[in-house]
Amino acid sequence: MALDRRSSVVVRNVAKVGAFLIYISSDYVFDGRNPPYREDAVPNPLNHYGKTKLEGEKVVLQNNEDAAVLRVPVLYGDVEKLEESAVTILFDKVQFSNKSANMDHLQQRFPTYVKDVATVCLQLTEKKLQNPSLKGIFHWSGNEQMTKYEIACAMADAFNLPSSHLRPITDEPVGETPRPRNPQLNCSKLEQLGIGQRTPFRVGIRESLWPFLVDKQWRQTVFH
Template sequence: MPGSQFSVLQEDVCVPSRRVLVTGATGLLGRAVCREFQNSGWWVVGTGYRRARPRLLRCDLLDEDAVRTLVHDYKPDVIVHCAAERRPDVVERHTEAAVNLNVHATATLAKEAAGSGVFFLYISTDYVFDGRNPPYGEDDSPNPLNLYGRSKLEGERETLRHCPGAAVLRVPVLYGEVEFVAESAVTALWPRVQEGAAESCTLDHCLQRFPTDARDVAAVCRKLSERGIQDRSIRGIFHFSAKERMSKYEMAVAMAQAFNLPSSHLIPLTEQPAGSAVRPVNSELNCSRLELLGLSVEPRPFRAAITDCLWPFLPDKRWRQTVFH
């Protein structure tokens, strides 16, 4: 990897003393994590693969030699591992590829982090729980219902097996500053909201979710990392989640209200749809460990945050011209 790529997200003017390597930097959470660390004065190295773009490093996380070289060359203080196949239905269809990324690549990164003395932060999911007895604390026994949840749980175990000083951060469904509305399962509801009275639309009103802004998760990642490189007792499993419980139907209605749009065409569906991966009914996370350590943040209210995320996708296309500039 050419040395000229070192300044991936920061200019070569004043080299910050702390360095973070962010995998999956092309994704929703990865972008937010890169921005959060950079705004706090860290040297940020972001990686991607198929969607890698200028100023990011292209790295195949399944290539152990490439991962070893990456960690050796850039000598990060922290690795935040955001890269994952996070779509449960895709995991069901492409299990081998998903397991390779969610489990095997995680194990490789954890080994390299441990061997280099790097603080390793692995992003996991509330889907490691079955949703039958919420809220779930960090010490509650996982029981994932689908392959996605099982792959992420195995990623947790590989992380802590190879890198005992690592931290695992479990989070729920995320939304944020998306590049296209389908990038998040939350913002993907926006086109249905916009249909208005033209056509009725059924939306899940059975599964209870806790939609969380990726910017808030990124802030928690930074706080965990800053404390973790100073205090080696910061290790093991942590939970972070917004506090508003909402079904997809309720999210869509909130979006309609935020933009003064009609919602009468949105029809609540109270049974899980057939043909998709089974999801937990309510996998609410107890986040008290982070709060007691002073490492949490106050989650953004859904209605205000979703307005921030969706205004670039209003029908007036002129608004879009400034969203990523």
């Protein structure tokens, strides 16, 4: 959601009280044609979501010069419903192996654990206290490159579930919202500051999805 005029006032008020603002943005501000993307790469969003995130970045930085923008890719973590994340929503197709499921095997993604993003925000804030000049745009991302098909297979592997019913599809999506093919983020700016945490995908996804494991027998196999 873009920041409107009222939100601009809020951003300015945050600056007045001296609070450090971190605006969470997205890798979708890039078109995915020339990865990996550094913070100074020219954005070129392909869809409405990417455009509104880029607009939000501009409003934040224009109204609070000491703020930070943190761009992250597709996120996953603890959810109340699987459909809350573009990653966790795939778990239903993974579990029900009696029905074949077509999975995109073209667009590249870097699933990132929300707990790692929270740690990065904390570390960035601590660095800001040490160095008040720290500001601007930063990137953070998981480092495991996967398509939706590979994400689903990794979920199956994490829970010792079958994956033969998952079918990789490499055709260009037709009639769907345009998405960047590979919006990989270069995270070296934060890494050079000593900031960062990456949880292996299979570890993070097990922590996030075990409450949604339907088959109790599988639950016992995985966790006992």
